[in-house]
Amino acid sequence: MDDVRAARTRAKWDKAASTLDFLSSRGAERRWAPYKEDLFSAMDGRILFVAVGTGLDIQFFPPGKDICGIDISPRMLGRAAPRAAAYDGDMAVKEMDVHALTFDDHTFDQVYTSCTFCSVPDPVDGLREIRRVLKPGGQLRMFEHTGSRYFPFNLVLNMMTPLVRRFGPDLNRTTVRNVARAGFDVVEVQHRYLDVVKTILAVAPLSDDPAEASPEAEDTNDVEAGASGDVPGTDESADGPEDQHDVAPGG
Numbered sequence: 165m166d167d168v169r170a171a172r173t174r175a176k177w178d179k180a181a182s183t184l185d186f187l188s189s190r191g192a193e194r195r196w197a198p199y200k201e202d203l204f205s206a207m208d209g210r211i212l213f214v215a216v217g218t219g220l221d222i223q224f225f226p227p228g229k230d231i232c233g234i235d236i237s238p239r240m241l242g243r244a245a246p247r248a249a250a251y252d253g254d255m256a257v258k259e260m261d262v263h264a265l266t267f268d269d270h271t272f273d274q275v276y277t278s279c280t281f282c283s284v285p286d287p288v289d290g291l292r293e294i295r296r297v298l299k300p301g302g303q304l305r306m307f308e309h310t311g312s313r314y315f316p317f318n319l320v321l322n323m324m325t326p327l328v329r330r331f332g333p334d335l336n337r338t339t340v341r342n343v344a345r346a347g348f349d350v351v352e353v354q355h356r357y358l359d360v361v362k363t364i365l366a367v368a369p370l371s372d373d374p375a376e377a378s379p380e381a382e383d384t385n386d387v388e389a390g391a392s393g394d395v396p397g398t399d400e401s402a403d404g405p406e407d408q409h410d411v412a413p414g415g
């Protein structure tokens with residue numbers, strides 16, 4: 165079952181590898197660059213980057229860091245390899261499925277993601293694996309797009325998802341809620357465009373008790389509008405507009 169899921173995911177993203185750089189064209193890169201630079205400026209210690217894709221984000225990494233980038237798609241990694249080799253620091257790239265990481269427990273100080281958990285088939289499973297390989301108290305820092313709780317964005321994103329997911333990401337994930345369901349403490353959510361593009365800081369709890377993860381973990385594709393649970397570690401509803409760190413649309 166897991167092998168079938170991995171093979172399907174690999175095939176889908178292998179096909180997407182030749183167009184990813186074009187789709188993430190210069191305009192999009194320029195727009196999100198300040199937020200990515202800010203996110204990656206916190207890099208420290210032993211770092212895992214999930215999923216590195218063609219390596220477009222490597223240009224935003226501060227120099228001199230110790231980074232392992234993984235991705236399930238060998239074609240993505242083929243494109244990422246020269247960018248990783250040119251990085252002014254220690255960077256390896258490896259083919260790996262985030263649902264079945266081959267690292268020991270508590271290997272990394274930090275894990276970074278960038279437009280990753282729109283694409284991973286079972287986000288809560290993948291996030292639990294990330295939690296396993298993070299040291300207790302280690303940081304998960306994410307740049308992600310999700311669904312929205314606002315009309316008409318929620319309607320559009322929900323309607324487009326079944327079509328777009330055939331060759332690309334889901335557009336209506338509830339990633340903040342999934343992070344909490346995987347047992348992380350969500351510390352900060354900053355909205356970068358509406359409530360759709362956001363940066364997330366979460367911390368692996370000091371206790372490793374798997375019972376901390378919510379039993380509702382399978383429900384991972386709800387629209388953001390349906391998000392109602394409180395996010396541990398904040399006063400906020402999951403992905404809700406009342407997040408205290410919203411920035412103005414377009415900001």
Ligand SMILES: C[S@@+](CC[C@H](N)C(=O)[O-])C[C@H]1O[C@@H](n2cnc3c(N)ncnc32)[C@H](O)[C@@H]1O
Nearest residue numbers: 177215216217235236237261262278279283284
């Ligand atoms: C939308 S792309 C983003 C790539 C890159 N982070 C970027 O922003 O340019 C999503 C990436 O997730 C990877 N991916 C999807 N499912 C995965 C999994 N189960 N394990 C590891 N990587 C996965 C895909 O191969 C693809 O490279």
